[in-house]
Amino acid sequence: MNKIAIYPGTFDPITYGHVDIIQRAAAIFDRVIVAVATNSQKRPLFTVAERMDMIRHVVGDIPHLEIDQIEGLLVDYAVERGAHAVIRGLRAVSDFEFELQMALVNRKLNEKLITVFLMPHEKYSYLNSSIVKELAQFGGNIECFVPKYVQEKIKEKMRNHERH
Amino acid sequence: MNKIAIYPGTFDPITYGHVDIIQRAAAIFDRVIVAVATNSQKRPLFTVAERMDMIRHVVGDIPHLEIDQIEGLLVDYAVERGAHAVIRGLRAVSDFEFELQMALVNRKLNEKLITVFLMPHEKYSYLNSSIVKELAQFGGNIECFVPKYVQEKIKEKMRNHERH
Amino acid sequence: MNKIAIYPGTFDPITYGHVDIIQRAAAIFDRVIVAVATNSQKRPLFTVAERMDMIRHVVGDIPHLEIDQIEGLLVDYAVERGAHAVIRGLRAVSDFEFELQMALVNRKLNEKLITVFLMPHEKYSYLNSSIVKELAQFGGNIECFVPKYVQEKIKEKMRNHERH
């Protein structure tokens, strides 16, 4: 049977850590849906369309991968898409507790939905989108953290912000 | 493509927490191999044959499940069996750190092997085989923790121990 | 001697997790004061009066329970009320560190005040008021998390918010 997994997130922007998780998920599941959350409470730097565009540039060539957006509750979206699993990356203990909590809540809302935790390569264990944006803001070198295309988009965005 | 996962452990004995993880794994992978470690440093209460027998009684009816034993390194066994993933249960922060460490070591030994972490139902979050054995030793009620067949086997074992 | 305990919190709104802690506290202490913090930095969804009203509906029938509000420092309030202990719920490691910190600060301010930690039932281990509000916002089913009366009050509040 075809096994479908959803990898939800804000992806503001996609980092090498996300790429690593997507590649692992694609090696296990028959179909992986990268689902960009549109209703993040943290004000994103990039629009949903921009975030989806960057994901497409970076991992668009992985077969059986789909890039989508998600508006309501993850559990409702998962049912709608016929997904068997939700993918989450685990880096640190603080991640672990929050992710555990979300997984338990989601299971309460839909007993059948299974949360699958994957670990990024240890060289990305400290990496998240906020750090990348903060570094970029102070002119730090972010080439170890995000693909070239994303680097350019961040620089563009920063230039526009300064102008205003 | 057929996706194969290995769920290694000591299973001394299998608990409802293990059952829960096996059921989740079976819902995601096309084939799940429950692999009983024969070389555990902790002196097990049950022989490998007894542990495999209990697993068979408890989850033997799950389709596409195989029960095996594993002697050498997990990564070698995984290659030999053509497995895509290793399943591990995550209950607590202390689990998390140890499991992370093992997953990183295994990845170092075989870059392609992916460790997949699943979370048991929160009602088994505190459960492990050692607690079950300790409770049984003092005559505690273990029916919430292990299936009936395992309860009986533990009682038998305890009776034999006392006799000697 | 009559032993008095204060259970301080924002209770925005009260959840089954809070109810569980209140019941345990009431089994140990001769008098329990549920003290609603009026000066929370997080902007509450409900007014202090509304929060106290929901608490009254949900646990008002527990004997020797009092529902009050607290404005200044917890240690001052505790002295004023002649309390022997402060009750706090412990769910996760992240809770633990914050609660430890607060307990140490409070002890520094009043050496006699004892913080007592209780653990909610594991089925509420992931539960807090923020998650309930977030779920409700996206139309999620919250009946496992809060009593019926609170569910209705949340729905009312959400409807009013949308109107404005």
Add this chain to the structure above:
Amino acid sequence: MNKIAIYPGTFDPITYGHVDIIQRAAAIFDRVIVAVATNSQKRPLFTVAERMDMIRHVVGDIPHLEIDQIEGLLVDYAVERGAHAVIRGLRAVSDFEFELQMALVNRKLNEKLITVFLMPHEKYSYLNSSIVKELAQFGGNIECFVPKYVQEKIKEKMRNHERH
């Protein structure tokens, strides 16, 4: 109503950290039973009688305190003694996880038994009986960690060990 609490432990030997917890427990409960575990898996340095004797010397003058031994399961002992609560000290995150696990298991075995966590003074946050014994073995100064009477008993024991 008279509220009874049990403070179980190995107390091999009692430290200032234990004394601190006992004093706090005695301020909250009408009766506190310090219950020395006789079946510890760790081989104790002192016999049960010696451990009870040291506890009596150190905290015997606290009113409404009882010193007892416990052989079987804590939950059975608690029922037998009519206890409302079990007291446990919480020092660190690693404590927290183990204690949480034990509290959940005990609650499963007896829903009515409430585990109450107390925090020792931060100056004892790092202290346990094993460290005291290890220090004593290498001639370290342990006067900050255990009362004078316990110091002497440890020295005696160490001298006897060396002789044999």
Add this chain to the structure above:
Amino acid sequence: MNKIAIYPGTFDPITYGHVDIIQRAAAIFDRVIVAVATNSQKRPLFTVAERMDMIRHVVGDIPHLEIDQIEGLLVDYAVERGAHAVIRGLRAVSDFEFELQMALVNRKLNEKLITVFLMPHEKYSYLNSSIVKELAQFGGNIECFVPKYVQEKIKEKMRNHERH
């Protein structure tokens, strides 16, 4: 060779916990630069000049200590100053994870920069600037937490805030 260390932070305001770390750093390094971050995302209560002034009053007499401000990336500042190490205080597990992350990012940006973690005295293990400000706001006694000069500056600031 002269060993130089930077101790970066917001210091809004300096507490006894910071003082403790500065004293330890000064015992190990030949020169310690206390570097006040000017671009903190949290809105500080005190201006950079006020924060530097308080640091000067409190630890200005420690030899080989310098008080400076830092605007851009820490790694750039460290290179500019010829520093061998960055000093960070470690109090709790939550500190630990964040600090680890920052240290790893900084090492990625400059392989030569070494982060050195020091532990404050356990009596300051729970202490941070936010707690001091929160206590002061509600009229709590903060004399155990900050030096007299800082107490006065906080009171002044609070009075001014109320007036506006």
Add this chain to the structure above:
Amino acid sequence: MNKIAIYPGTFDPITYGHVDIIQRAAAIFDRVIVAVATNSQKRPLFTVAERMDMIRHVVGDIPHLEIDQIEGLLVDYAVERGAHAVIRGLRAVSDFEFELQMALVNRKLNEKLITVFLMPHEKYSYLNSSIVKELAQFGGNIECFVPKYVQEKIKEKMRNHERH
């Protein structure tokens, strides 16, 4: 003034993780003493002389480094050697709590002794001597974890163990 640091440990055997910490320590301190503990409770695979020999082969060319053994209490040895600091590596949260505890105990015994925590490169974050020995025992490839000389010594030792 010459700053001296002690890096104590069992080093059974030295791994790339230890090497990494030694190199960082040597960049900060004027003199680093690698002190092999002779009284480890865990039964070491290698004798103290063998462990010191391996350390010498692996890091012996680092200037101002000394390799010694330590028998009694670390704090006594530190005073005897005129050391300013004790070096400890920090990898994970579980490390952190134990190390914190030891640092607090050591500080209690000698207020002047400062524990300095360094973080190994993230690629060694999961590495310790036990894992290396366990892998070697099952014929795993350990070349990423220990230098060539140590690999050979481990193989020799394992061959000898098998013969007996």
